[in-house]
Amino acid sequence: MTFDIGTPVNTALFVFILYSVQRIVFPSTSRPKEIPHEFRSGYSWLPKSHTPTVLFKSYTPKTLMPFNGIDNERILLAINGTVFDVTAGRNFYGPNGMYGNFAGRDASRGMAKQSFDVEMLTPVDQPLDKLTDLQPDEIENMKGWIEHFSNKYIVCGKLVENDAI
Numbered sequence: 001m002t003f004d005i006g007t008p009v010n011t012a013l014f015v016f017i018l019y020s021v022q023r024i025v026f027p028s029t030s031r032p033k034e035i036p037h038e039f040r041s042g043y044s045w046l047p048k049s050h051t052p053t054v055l056f057k058s059y060t061p062k063t064l065m066p067f068n069g070i071d072n073e074r075i076l077l078a079i080n081g082t083v084f085d086v087t088a089g090r091n092f093y094g095p096n097g098m099y100g101n102f103a104g105r106d107a108s109r110g111m112a113k114q115s116f117d118v119e120m121l122t123p124v125d126q127p128l129d130k131l132t133d134l135q136p137d138e139i140e141n142m143k144g145w146i147e148h149f150s151n152k153y154i155v156c157g158k159l160v161e162n163d164a165i
C-alpha cells in the first residue's frame, strides 16, 4: 500500500494531524474572563464554595444538646466520650426517629444496655456518666456500637465535663 496524499481521506487525516500537532506545539493561551464555576463553561478549578469542614472540638453535655436535630440541622451524639456527627442518620436520630432520644446527648448507657429509654440519659447539668457499673457484656455491646459508628459516621469531637471548658 502506498501513501497517496491525493485521496480525500488521506488529505483529511493529514490536515487533522497538522491541526493536532499545531494545538500541542502552540497551545491556546487565551483564558476565560471569569472563573468558570461549572463544567459546562470549561474546566472548573474552583468549586462554587468550599466543601464543609468538620472541626474537631470539645463538647460538654450542655453544648452538645443543641445538636439534637430540632434546634440545629446537625445532629451529634456521644458514646464513651467520643462525639459523632450522625446528621446523615437523620431517619434514626431526627425528631421522629426511633433513636431521637440519643440526639445531642451522651448515648453511652443506652448503647451499652441496648435501650433507648429516657432513663438511660444523664441530665445535661449533671456530671458525665462514668459507666462504672456496666457489666462486661454491656461494655462489649457498647464497644460494638462504637465500632459501628466509627465506620459509618465522622468523629467530630470529644465529650468533656460541663465545667471543663
Ligand code: HEM
Residues within 6 Å of the ligand: 086, 089, 092, 099, 110, 111, 113, 114, 115, 116, 152
Ligand atoms: C424494637 C426493636 C428494634 C428494632 C425493630 C430495631 C430496628 C433497627 C433497624 C431496622 C435498624 C437499621 C439498621 C440499618 O439500616 O443499618 C436499626 C439500627 C439501629 N438500632 Fe435498632 N431496633 C430495635 C431496637 C433498638 C434498641 C433497643 C436500640 C438501643 C440502643 C437500638 C439502637 C440502634 C442503633 C444505634 C442503630 C444504628 C443507627 C445508625 O446506624 O445510625 N435499636 N435498628
Ligand SMILES: *[C@@H]1O[C@H](CO)[C@@H](O)[C@H](O)[C@H]1NC(C)=O
Residues within 6 Å of the ligand: 080, 081, 139, 140, 142, 143, 146
Ligand atoms: C471508654 O473510654 C475509656 C476512657 O477513654 C477507655 O479507657 C475505654 O477503653 C473505653 N471503652 C470502650 C468500650 O471503648
